[in-house]
Amino acid sequence: MKMVLGLAVFVGFGGTLAGAHFVPWMSHARLPSHTSVVANGGRSEQFLIRLPADRIAATDAAAGGLRSMAGEGAMVLPAQFVAEPLLVEHFKVRDAVGSVVGVAARHWSASGSGATTTWSLLIPSRGAVILSAAGEERGALETALRASGYSPGSAWEGQVTVPMMSQDEVGTVAAGTGEFEGLGGSYTESWTVAGVDEVGQLNATVEINTITRRPQ
Amino acid sequence: MKYLLVVLLGLLLGAAGAGATLYYNPFSAPAVGMPNATDRVLHYSLPDHVLAFALGDAARWFGQDTGDDSLWEDTIDRTGVLGLVLNDASNQPAAIASRLMAASSETDLLLRGVLLSDYWLVSIPGEGTLFMRADSNAWPFLKETLVPVWYFDRPWKGPSEYWPTVGPGAENNGVVVGVSGIFRGTEGSVVEHYELTAFDPARESALAEGELHLNLPGPQVAVQE
Numbered sequence: 001m002k003m004v005l006g007l008a009v010f011v012g013f014g015g016t017l018a019g020a021h022f023v024p025w026m027s028h029a030r031l032p033s034h035t036s037v038v039a040n041g042g043r044s045e046q047f048l049i050r051l052p053a054d055r056i057a058a059t060d061a062a063a064g065g066l067r068s069m070a071g072e073g074a075m076v077l078p079a080q081f082v083a084e085p086l087l088v089e090h091f092k093v094r095d096a097v098g099s100v101v102g103v104a105a106r107h108w109s110a111s112g113s114g115a116t117t118t119w120s121l122l123i124p125s126r127g128a129v130i131l132s133a134a135g136e137e138r139g140a141l142e143t144a145l146r147a148s149g150y151s152p153g154s155a156w157e158g159q160v161t162v163p164m165m166s167q168d169e170v171g172t173v174a175a176g177t178g179e180f181e182g183l184g185g186s187y188t189e190s191w192t193v194a195g196v197d198e199v200g201q202l203n204a205t206v207e208i209n210t211i212t213r214r215p216q
Numbered sequence: 217m218k219y220l221l222v223v224l225l226g227l228l229l230g231a232a233g234a235g236a237t238l239y240y241n242p243f244s245a246p247a248v249g250m251p252n253a254t255d256r257v258l259h260y261s262l263p264d265h266v267l268a269f270a271l272g273d274a275a276r277w278f279g280q281d282t283g284d285d286s287l288w289e290d291t292i293d294r295t296g297v298l299g300l301v302l303n304d305a306s307n308q309p310a311a312i313a314s315r316l317m318a319a320s321s322e323t324d325l326l327l328r329g330v331l332l333s334d335y336w337l338v339s340i341p342g343e344g345t346l347f348m349r350a351d352s353n354a355w356p357f358l359k360e361t362l363v364p365v366w367y368f369d370r371p372w373k374g375p376s377e378y379w380p381t382v383g384p385g386a387e388n389n390g391v392v393v394g395v396s397g398i399f400r401g402t403e404g405s406v407v408e409h410y411e412l413t414a415f416d417p418a419r420e421s422a423l424a425e426g427e428l429h430l431n432l433p434g435p436q437v438a439v440q441e
Binding site: 001004005006007008009010011012013014015016017020021024025026027028029030031056057059074075076077078080081084086088090092099100101102103104105107109111113116118120122123124125128130132174175177 | 222293
């Protein structure tokens with residue numbers, strides 16, 4: 001009886017320690033990655049953001065125009081930053097088939113040397129990838145919408161696609177962790193707006209198309 | 217039947233002993249990164265400097281609010297998204313930060329502690345944008361403060377300070393990559409420090425003062441005053 005008790009204590013002790021060491025307590029659910037190989041090498045992958053559903057938060061300053069938020073959920077910038085050309089947005093991120101796979105932050109800012117956009121995309125089961133590009137012009141979305149008949153304060157429906165970089169430009173993959181560690185590559189970003197309601201809420205899809213490859 | 221009861225009792229005793237061993241295990245609080253005297257320091261106060269936060273449903277370990285927009289999907293339910301204002305040494309707003317957090321699959325309760333992966337995107341108007349990656353060990357905070365005070369109603373022995381950064385860079389520091397502006401192309405290190413100044417489970421409130429110690433090469437790094 002004593003031997004059985006001792007053995008059970010040993011197994012309980014060892015099993016618990018082994019579980020603490022080997023069990024992946026903090027693993028994240030992973031969906032299949034929808035990637036394809038491109039002709040000149042590298043891996044192509046698309047990420048989508050559906051607005052308004054996937055917007056988590058955005059700053060409230062004027063620089064954001066329709067993309068900034070007002071009221072509940074807005075990131076209220078300190079007075080020192082209200083006049084700065086700065087827009088910070090947080091989103092959920094979907095894969096090419098529309099399933100939520102991660103979260104992202106987008107920082108747009110402008111200085112004397114021009115505007116820049118930086119994305120931090122976190123796919124918890126895979127890692128993070130940092131994308132960087134020359135930023136779009138301030139109010140790029142509003143300019144394109146006005147050209148298609150949108151007027152502030154009234155609802156609008158249609159289909160306008162706004163590239164967030166000029167036609168012959170692409171952004172770069174600046175850094176990565178996990179599966180994206182050590183990868184280089186490029187990306188493009190476009191916003192397709194299908195509607196704006198009376199209070200300025202966007203009904204839109206953001207497409208981020210990446211091509212990643214391991215530098216030779 | 218008697219043997220079955222003895223086995224069950226033995227397993228329970230063994231598991232309890234292992235639990236106590238894990239709780240007091242010194243290996244789960246490994247060496248942490250420490251700052252240099254020349255680091256640039258950005259400060260934040262919680263909750264005053266929080267612009268927005270959203271928390272995954274499975275990351276609500278202690279029943280806290282999930283924030284502005286719950287991250288309920290299975291793939292992101294152990295993540296958090298935080299928007300923060302960072303102040304400079306003169307306590308003026310200097311930067312806006314987005315902190316994306318995820319429970320780390322590197323978590324090892326026996327040897328490494330409870331790890332969080334932190335991904336910071338920090339924009340400093342007029343200077344540029346930085347990306348920071350840090351592994352943070354939450355175990356010392358859980359063990360010394362949250363579990364005893366929250367679960368066992370022990371009195372809080374604060375204020376208490378923590379240096380959570382344990383990697384993934386050299387000397388247990390986090391890694392900084394300059395993405396745009398004057399930071400573009402630079403690489404450096406980061407260490408986080410925070411001090412819990414108030415903690416009241418009854419009111420579900422906590423106050424903290426945090427610091428990011430940035431070490432970047434080049435003249436753009438201002439020395440802490």
